[in-house]
Amino acid sequence: MNIRFYNARILTMQEGQPVFSGELWTAEDRILYVGDTPPAGTPRAQAGDRPACWDREIDCRGNLLMPGFKNAHTHSAMTFLRSHADDMPLDRWLNEQVFPFEAKLTPQDIGTLTKLAILEYLTGGVTGIMEMYLTPETIAAACSGCGMRVVQVGGCNNFSQSPELLEKWYEELNHADPLTSFQLGFHAEYTCSPDLLETIAGLAHRFRAPVFTHCEETLAETQGCMERYGKTPVALLSELGIWDFGGAGYHLVHTNEEDRRILKEKNIGVVTNPASNAKLASGIAPLSEYLTDGIPVAIGTDGPASNNCLDMFREMFLATALAKLRTGDASAVPALEVLRMATVNGAHIMRLPETDVLAAGKLADLILLDLQQPNMQPVWDIPNNIVYSGSKSNVMLTMIGGVIRYELCGGEQRFHIGEEPADIYREVEAIQRRIFMEK
Numbered sequence: 001m002n003i004r005f006y007n008a009r010i011l012t013m014q015e016g017q018p019v020f021s022g023e024l025w026t027a028e029d030r031i032l033y034v035g036d037t038p039p040a041g042t043p044r045a046q047a048g049d050r051p052a053c054w055d056r057e058i059d060c061r062g063n064l065l066m067p068g069f070k071n072a073h074t075h076s077a078m079t080f081l082r083s084h085a086d087d088m089p090l091d092r093w094l095n096e097q098v099f100p101f102e103a104k105l106t107p108q109d110i111g112t113l114t115k116l117a118i119l120e121y122l123t124g125g126v127t128g129i130m131e132m133y134l135t136p137e138t139i140a141a142a143c144s145g146c147g148m149r150v151v152q153v154g155g156c157n158n159f160s161q162s163p164e165l166l167e168k169w170y171e172e173l174n175h176a177d178p179l180t181s182f183q184l185g186f187h188a189e190y191t192c193s194p195d196l197l198e199t200i201a202g203l204a205h206r207f208r209a210p211v212f213t214h215c216e217e218t219l220a221e222t223q224g225c226m227e228r229y230g231k232t233p234v235a236l237l238s239e240l241g242i243w244d245f246g247g248a249g250y251h252l253v254h255t256n257e258e259d260r261r262i263l264k265e266k267n268i269g270v271v272t273n274p275a276s277n278a279k280l281a282s283g284i285a286p287l288s289e290y291l292t293d294g295i296p297v298a299i300g301t302d303g304p305a306s307n308n309c310l311d312m313f314r315e316m317f318l319a320t321a322l323a324k325l326r327t328g329d330a331s332a333v334p335a336l337e338v339l340r341m342a343t344v345n346g347a348h349i350m351r352l353p354e355t356d357v358l359a360a361g362k363l364a365d366l367i368l369l370d371l372q373q374p375n376m377q378p379v380w381d382i383p384n385n386i387v388y389s390g391s392k393s394n395v396m397l398t399m400i401g402g403v404i405r406y407e408l409c410g411g412e413q414r415f416h417i418g419e420e421p422a423d424i425y426r427e428v429e430a431i432q433r434r435i436f437m438e439k
């Protein structure tokens with residue numbers, strides 16, 4: 001498909017480039033051109049490789065094109081646990097309300113529950129997710145079928161998945177579909193034996209690959225690791241060589257100065273999950289310190305059981321608001337920095353560099369935001385509007401790999417994912433009835 005977006009404001013997220021008015025063209029899965037509107041009659045050579053005809057021309061009416069949001073940490077299929085066990089501490093929530101019910105899920109259930117999350121991602125302008133959950137094959141199939149870009153990471157621990165499976169998925173799921181990829185990962189230090197951690201370090205070295213994991217989410221987790229090993233999780237994983245080829249830690253709420261020195265030295269990313277950390281009373285991540293230290297930060301929603309929504313607008317607001325509260329400094333983590341975390345940094349940490357900014361040759365993963373809404377007026381500082389007053393109700397269109405997967409047409413939501421939302425809702429209800437009502 002050759003698509004022309006014209007009459008747009010454009011925020012490319014390229015360093016130092018302000019919002020400008022112009023147009024953007026896509027061809028197949030790529031951005032062909034982004035820039036000023038070429039004057040009528042401009043020779044082809046000066047206007048990029050303009051296609052002979054358009055499959056579709058979209059008048060953006062002054063609204064904003066920007067890169068789609070990257071949700072850098074989620075457990076999508078936990079949609080079935082949404083609002084099921086709220087207002088509980090993390091350990092009880094996990095052991096009493098999550099693990100026993102997850103045990104009843106089939107691989108097919110997980111695919112269906114992931115599709116429910118995909119509907120939510122699309123309405124919220126999310127064009128890529130970093131996923132950690134069970135049965136990666138059915139998750140890959142659900143994402144591929146609906147057109148969602150996904151980077152899965154292993155959730156290996158003492159009770160489920162195994163290094164052999166990690167290896168198998170790493171080799172098989174990285175070449176199956178351009179929308180899906182797989183990275184090494186494990187659940188967390190506290191659910192993995194020392195032997196298992198060493199085996200994962202061995203895999204990282206064999207594949208020369210980054211590794212992703214939950215890390216220092218709660219104070220109890222960090223203290224438990226100190227008791228078990230005499231060092232923090234960050235120091236332990238670093239010493240084991242797990243992060244010798246990069247990677248990222250999810251949460252990283254309770255790091256100390258030495259942890260941050262290690263993260264910087266090894267160029268390990270931080271994926272912050274402010275809503276989940278707040279709701280589970282885990283704490284506030286030291287984002288200002290990460291920024292000062294030059295540690296890359298991305299943003300994730302975490303799963304819908306602990307958040308409970310998959311909304312990057314809410315995460316962006318919380319990321320900056322909580323950083324301001326934590327430091328007592330209203331200038332902490334400004335809006336443009338937050339927007340960079342939710343787009344460019346997410347793309348880099350997720351190993352999707354071709355989706356980071358809007359530029360010719362990059363993948364066409366982008367969104368159109370409605371600025372003609374009360375919460376986005378006046379149009380004075382667009383990045384600040386998006387972070388401080390924007391909401392998912394401003395998302396008019398979500399494109400992934402050059403395909404429009406979601407759009408608002410005259411107020412009506414249209415999904416182009418090959419399935420009807422009502423059918424997905426019905427299937428999810430049936431899964432819920434089976435899991436929670438049948439003995």
Ligand SMILES: [Zn+2]
Nearest residue numbers: 214250302303
């Ligand atoms: Zn998580």
